[in-house]
Amino acid sequence: MAPTFAELTTMRVGGASRDFAMATETAQLVELVRRADTDAVPLLVMGGGSNLVVGDAGWDGLTVKIATSGIDISGTTVSADAGVNWDELVALTVADGLSGLEALSGIPGSVGGTPVQNVGAFGAHTSDVLTSVTLLDRDSGEISQWGSERCGFGSHRQSTFKNTDRFVLLRVTYELRRSRQSAPMTFAEVARRLDIEVGGTADPVDVREVVLSQRRRRGSIYDPADSDTWGVGSFFLNPVLQEVPPQADGSPRFPDPKGTKVPAGWLIERAGFAPGYGAEWGRGSVRLSTKHALVITNRGDATTSEVMGFAGHIRDGVEERFGIRLTPECRLVNCALGVSAPESPVIHS
Numbered sequence: 001m002a003p004t005f006a007e008l009t010t011m012r013v014g015g016a017s018r019d020f021a022m023a024t025e026t027a028q029l030v031e032l033v034r035r036a037d038t039d040a041v042p043l044l045v046m047g048g049g050s051n052l053v054v055g056d057a058g059w060d061g062l063t064v065k066i067a068t069s070g071i072d073i074s075g076t077t078v079s080a081d082a083g084v085n086w087d088e089l090v091a092l093t094v095a096d097g098l099s100g101l102e103a104l105s106g107i108p109g110s111v112g113g114t115p116v117q118n119v120g121a122f123g124a125h126t127s128d129v130l131t132s133v134t135l136l137d138r139d140s141g142e143i144s145q146w147g148s149e150r151c152g153f154g155s156h157r158q159s160t161f162k163n164t165d166r167f168v169l170l171r172v173t174y175e176l177r178r179s180r181q182s183a184p185m186t187f188a189e190v191a192r193r194l195d196i197e198v199g200g201t202a203d204p205v206d207v208r209e210v211v212l213s214q215r216r217r218r219g220s221i222y223d224p225a226d227s228d229t230w231g232v233g234s235f236f237l238n239p240v241l242q243e244v245p246p247q248a249d250g251s252p253r254f255p256d257p258k259g260t261k262v263p264a265g266w267l268i269e270r271a272g273f274a275p276g277y278g279a280e281w282g283r284g285s286v287r288l289s290t291k292h293a294l295v296i297t298n299r300g301d302a303t304t305s306e307v308m309g310f311a312g313h314i315r316d317g318v319e320e321r322f323g324i325r326l327t328p329e330c331r332l333v334n335c336a337l338g339v340s341a342p343e344s345p346v347i348h349s
Contacts (some may be wrong), residue, residue, distance in 0.1 A: 005058060008065065009049035010108060010222045011330075012230050012300050013304040015058030017044065024067045026081060026170050030136055030143065033168055037138055044333060045168055047083065049230050050108035050222065051117070055334030056304045065209045066112055068170075073098075077131075081174040082112025085302040086119075093176060100129040100176035100183060102204035103190070110220050116161040116276025117329075118153050121212055123186035123277060127153035134171040135176040136162075143170065154257050155186040157329065160343060182207045190214060219291030227299050228289050230332040235296040235311060236264040239324050247322045264318075264326055265294035275312055286310040304335050 005014025017282075019041075036043040042061025045054055067082035073096060080089050088105050090101045103124035105116075111166065111345035113119070114126040115133050123213060127148060134145050152160035161167050181201040185191045193210045194202045215221050223229045242259045244251065250268075254261040268288075269275075278287030285302040286309075289295035294313055315326045328337065 002063070005049070005052070006055040008046070008063075009054070009231050009232075010230060011307065012298050013056070013258040013294060013302055013307055014054035015056050017059040017061070017063035019062040020065070021062065022065050022067050023083070024069070026068050026070075028288075028316050029066060029068060029082075029118065029170065031065065031262075033136060034140065034141055035143070036062050036064075043165075045165070047113050048085065050332045051113060053122035053232065053330055053332050053335060054305060057334055059333065066110065069166070069184060069285060070171075076176050076178050077173065078100050078176055079171060080111045081171055082110060082169045084111040085110055086114060090208070094208050097178055097180065098176040099179040099181060102172065102182050102207040103185070103187075103211055105208040105211045106221050106304070108220075111172050115151055115159055115169060115172060117157055118151075118159045120157070121213070122190050124183060125153075127151070128183070129174045129176055130172060131175045133169055134173075134175045136168040136170060138168065139168050180204070188189060216293060219289040219295050219297075228291065228297055229295075230300075231289065231295050234294045236268075236294060236315070236326040236331055237329045238262065238264045239326060241324065244272050245323050248324065262324070263294075263342045265292060267326070268293040268314060269321055271314075278310060279315065280309060288314075300338045308332075308335050311336050 002017045004016045006012050018175060021032055023032055044059050044063045047061060047066050050100050059309055065165035066083040068083035070081040071084055072079045078093055078268045080094055086107055089111055090105050093101050103122045104119060107119055107121060115130060119126045130148050131149050132145050136143050178348060180203050184199045184203045185196060186202055188198050189199060190210055191198045194206060196202055219229050220233050238261050240259045240261050244262060246258055248262060251262050251266050273293055275287060275288055275293050276290040278284060286306050289297050319325045
């Protein structure tokens with residue numbers, strides 16, 4: 001019997017897949033995808049399940065979980081299979097004396113998901129060090145290697161691979177530095193805790209420890225024993241606005257190639273949804289994390305429908321207060337947020 005998505009994802013909701021396969025080798029992964037496409041079988045390819053929410057009805061097709069595990073380090077070049085746990089790769093590079101990934105410590109998921117999201121945190125992004133990806137193009141059935149310039153990076157959380165099932169990432173290569181000094185630390189709170197100036201550097205080991213501590217405080221590290229972390233991390237994207245509405249005066253603002261980025265967590269809290277909110281909503285089975293308002297959590301027995309309803313409730317409250325419509329950052333399969341007002345003209349990152 002195929003496992004349920006409640007067993008396969010960190011949100012711990014969702015029904016079962018009709019068929020399920022685990023790909024532990026790249027050749028096996030490619031064969032499974034090609035065969036499904038040839039036979040016109042509905043296919044869902046997933047990694048660690050930390051950015052995925054599937055409906056209560058599950059998936060009426062084949063789900064392939066990427067569990068490849070190869071890692072190669074040659075000098076300062078690091079190459080890893082898509083199924084490698086992301087934080088384990090970060091820990092390995094830091095222990096090996098390499099600098100470049102330390103600020104991205106503690107991010108859940110697998111290596112193959114990092115280019116899709118252009119994963120970023122504390123002023124660093126995957127695209128800062130990514131040099132190439134090896135991928136399977138499902139349209140042509142061909143495997144090819146792309147340099148970073150083809151990946152569509154730019155605005156935070158954007159890439160050519162997002163919102164499309166055309167490409168299956170197989171392997172990712174990064175160019176790091178062999179140094180006991182980190183990349184410049186631009187995030188003020190982390191710099192303060194490292195006792196350095198903003199823009200200064202520190203030992204990557206120390207940066208990793210501080211970043212992990214920060215992420216634990218914000219409920220961003222998944223803990224199977226703590227339902228306050230049972231979610232997908234940041235549920236909503238930080239909206240990028242061409243013009244910040246007057247209702248949001250006083251909000252933190254960050255430059256973005258497409259406009260001005262405003263933190264979604266700030267908007268959620270100021271719309272009246274404090275960390276921990278949700279105990280009186282519905283059955284109380286879905287709530288905001290007590291650690292951070294941007295994290296929607298399953299308190300133990302939630303359904304996907306309840307998660308979607310609660311997320312829609314939060315989105316609608318923010319839109320009513322600020323005129324800004326938040327968009328989910330996670331991947332939604334066979335589910336959608338509750339029906340609400342028409343979309344506002346907002347660009348998202």
